[in-house]
Amino acid sequence: MIWWIVKRDLLLAMRRRSDVLTTLFFFIIVVSLFPLGVGPEPNILRAMASGVVWVAALLASMLSLGRMFSGDYADGTLEQMLLSPASLAALVMGKAISHWLVTGVPLVLMAPVLGIQYDLPGEALLVLTLSLLLGTPVLSLIGAIGAALTLGLRGGGVLVSILVLPLYIPVLIFGTGAVEASSAGMEFGAHFSILGAFLLISIVFSPWATAASLRISMG
């Protein structure tokens, strides 16, 4: 069942490439604006690189949250999902996976290229990419809860950012922390362990919380 949802959402994303591309271009442009604004001072750029890339990734991921359930809500598919004999949490997991594949993975793939603008050394680029690889699925999973809670509300887009961004803070701290530790020549494995722990916790709790939120929003 998860597979059906993922397949369908990827198919829809393929037919509406503009939605995917706007998120990716938003990420690229935000990250590229900072070197232009701050000026070509390599030490400053290296110091701010991980923070800028991570904050841009949070904003880009959040930008697309509104679309996670709103399309299905508007055309009645969400009703059918709620009435499916399959577990709603599993369906929600499928939605979160496809959200990550469509918005998270392109960001992860672009990050090393954008990191070069900040004169990051090779190891730091690798750590940045890996931290995003572990962190972006958490963003999709946590974001799903916010998207489900604000479904069908007026001004839901702003509300979802107020709800979800504070929850992203731990991911941001440990994601950027890993890159900084690696730049300073320190051990960064602990940061990855904590990001991995966030991922496991959100895999367990987020589908369940999102399913409960959807039932409230649709009730």
Add this chain to the structure above:
Amino acid sequence: MLTARNLECIRGEHSLFSDISFSVNSGELMFVGGANGSGKTSLLRLLCGLSSPDGGEILWDGMDIRELGGDYRGVLTYLGHLGGIKDDLTAIENLRISCALANCEIDEDQAADALGQIGLAGREMLPAKVLSQGQRRRVALARLLVVQTKLWILDEPLTALDIAAVGLIKEILEHNLSKGGMVIMTTHQEIVMTAAAVHHLTLS
């Protein structure tokens, strides 16, 4: 058997309906009638378990539908105002996905066959956005040809359909009723159907 006892639904400060009781047995049909805004859709959503009643209870074979959860959703097919049709997917893709959601996976041939029966032969591969309102409705209704569920709850299934399609839907519903299924539907059209018993519930 689906039984409703003393159902009550409150929207905001005003009561849409209260004290609604009925039961529908195997092979029986129930029309839900009433003026616009009298709560027909709200009643059907309660019966599906999409929302909870403000009073009373809904029982399926004597068990509360809330407790049955997935088991109840497994015997139920609901078609709402919104058909759950995605504009960017073709008719076949739409039908296969809505069936997969209902736990009844079908392959492309079965989907094409069902769409052919419902009068969409030759249009299976068109994206839903180029179909007319009535054709989109037919894509949604094609699910009824495939699913094996017993209880069908249909909200205005006949809107936007032409006379031939109305006849076709009537046959599909009668076939389900003759197999021992149950149909609860709202409609503003006059339609005569044969069933073990036909109930009329009018909301005011």
